[in-house]
Amino acid sequence: MNDQIPVKNVTPVKVHKPEKLDESKRYTARDRIYVRSVKGPLENFRRFFGFFFIALFVAIPWIQYDGHQAVLLNIVDQRFTIFSLTLWPQDLTLLAYIFIVSAFALFFITTFAGRVWCGFMCPQTTWTYIYVWFEEFFEGNRNKRIKLDERPMDFDKFWRKAAKHTAWVLVALLTAMTFVGYFTPVAQLYVDFFTFNTSFWAGFSIIFFTVCTYGNAGWMREIMCTHMCPYARFQSAMFxxxxxxxxxxxxxxxxxxxxxxxxxxxxxxxxxxxxxxxxxxxxxxxxxxxxxxxxxxxxxxxxxxxxxxxxxxxxxxxxxxxxxxxxxxxxxAGGTTHIVRPKLVGYLVVLLVMCGLLVADIVTRVPLEVDIIRDRNSLYRENMNGDIENVYTLKVLNKSQTEHTYTIKVEGLAEYEYIGEQVVTVGGGEVYSLPVSVATDPYNLSDRVTEIYFNVSTTEADGTVVEVSEPSKFLYR
Structure with missing residues (x-):
């Protein structure tokens, strides 16, 4: 109890307070980056990869399939056409699966090889390198561009700058028109644009995306990657x-x-x-x-x-x-890289499961949709024969791209009279609105509400029967 704790003299630490922020430097402009060209296997691969997907991006809207544009995302008509597949708002699950598969594919690749999407496939990177190529073509290599920007404006500097920006605008315009061509018939779009006959939204979209492409790839460049793209912020969670x-x-x-x-x-x-x-x-x-x-x-x-x-x-x-x-x-650190690891395997398993669900949803998708709308003016009515009659509007949606003839039947009533067309022909990708009435003797009805089914069926060219049975209610009293 008498032992004393030894005390050691310690030189006090001097605390340095942070310097006061210079408010004049809070919003200073960034230094311009003069990217130097480089040659090598990775650069050659990146260029080939970029040019391949640019060619694919440009070519896809011009591909014709079965007499129509192969890929047309028609937002106005709420119909997405992808070769032989036509997607409607009712097919929202397919779009959700596509987004989920894309997300987990990105997570898997990022966990394995970092931000290779950004470096090799991202449109921002690809178009930035295209713009840098035009910059080098008209203004010279990195050192020449630096000296050109430092010297005062003269005729040589003016024509080089003007030619560069003209090329940038043309690339941006072609990019915008190609992109808008995914959402409106591309051949007619080019004719209408250059004859000043485009619709307001098509013309506005072309101008808007032209400005965005020119600004992003020409001026903002790395700002998009470092400040505006959210991927740069959460990528470390996957590393x-x-x-x-x-x-x-x-x-x-x-x-x-x-x-x-x-x-x-x-x-x-x-x-x-x-x-x-x-x-x-x-x-x-x-x-x-x-x-x-x-x-x-x-x-x-x-x-x-x-x-x-x-x-x-x-x-x-x-x-x-x-x-x-x-x-x-x-x-x-001198160790060995473990390719197979829990995180990577987990992403791969989820990716494969979601791909399986996407494929299963496409394979089991029925190319027919039937919506039934009851008459809101009256729940039921008694006709001249003393029968109870309910009125419906059937909307038959042909989700395929070929014309089909559909047969309509009613199930759930022992005896009934069907008033309306029972055989209708609907063109590919069209909606047919059909008003019909169903009448029956009140002695056949035991309840106030009877569940009935409208059965719509057709036979494909290969003999496959496509059938949809949609429930509805038959009301009385």
Whole structure:
């Protein structure tokens, strides 16, 4: 009890208060990023991938199938045509399945290979690179563009800038017209637009998407990726230590610094140098302007441009490639990447289940829809013969793309009189509205409400019978 606790004198820590924010720098404009062109396997693959999907995007609206536009998302008529499949508002579950499958496919790919969607398939990235190509074509390489922007306006600068922006507007206009062509007949759209005969909404949509494409790919560029796209914010929730991302191997690269090309790789340790020569090419080729050597950052879109740039430098220096590469955190730490892991398997299982449900919904989809609307003016009426009569309106929706003849029957009443057409022909993708009446002797009715069914059926060309039985009520008293 008499033992004393030793007291040690500790130098007090000086607390540094944060400096007061300079209000004049709160809303400073961003520095413009002059993207440098790069060559390499990843860049070639990205270009091929981008051009393939651009060609697909442009070609799809022009494809004809069975005498009509193969893909037409007609919002006005609430009818989506995709080759032989016609979707209506009643098919909302299919659209929900498509969105769910797309989401889990994105989650699965992101968990496995990071933001490769952003780097290789995202329209924002693809169109930005197209605009950068026009920029290089008219204004020169990165250094020439910097010098061109620094010098005062003259004729040479004016025509280069004017030609670049003209090309940007033309690309934006063609992009907008192609996109709107998914929602309105594309051939007529081009004729109407250039003859100033488009509808208000078609013309407005073309102008709106032209401005958006020009602004996003020409001016905003990386702002869309770093500030407006939500994907950059929640992607880290899907990353783990086995996710393949573009990473810098600091154990190989540090200490970085310039050196002579004559310095052999085996002599780097004696000079206290790593493999990174600090050329900054990885920063200059990055479309979002980050330095990958600072570690994984949410701005990185995994495009691999820095990988190609660094590998080119390593090849010239006769160093091993892969200083910057697609690798995992485990590999950087000297371990092994685990491809099969619970999170990835979970996403894959859910993706396969949702794909199965989507396919099952499409396969079991009945290309016929029947809606029954009762007459709201009277619940029932007694006709001249003393029979009780109920009036209905049948809406027969032919969800296929070919004309069909339908036969209508009533089930649920022992004896009845059907007043109206019993055989109707409905064109492909059309709705047929049919007023009918059902009458029966009141002695056949034991309840005030009798459940009946309107049975609508047709036979396909291959002999398959398509039948829909829709319930309704027969009222009395």
């Amino acid at each position: 783990d230590k086995d996710t393949f991302t573009v990473s810098y191997d600091a154990s190989r690269g540090e200490q970085r610094g310039p050196r002579s090309r004559k310095l052999a790789h085996e002599d780097l340790a004696e000079k206290g140098l790593g493999e990174c020569i600090d050329c900054n090419l990885c920063v200059q080729v990055c479309p979002t302007g980050i330095d990958i050597r600072n570690g994984l950052q949410y701005e990185c879109i995994n495009c691999g441009a820095c990988v190609d740039a660094c590998n080119g430098v390593m090849e010239k220096m006769d160093y091993p490639k892969g200083l910057i590469s697609f690798t995992s955190e485990h590999e950087l």
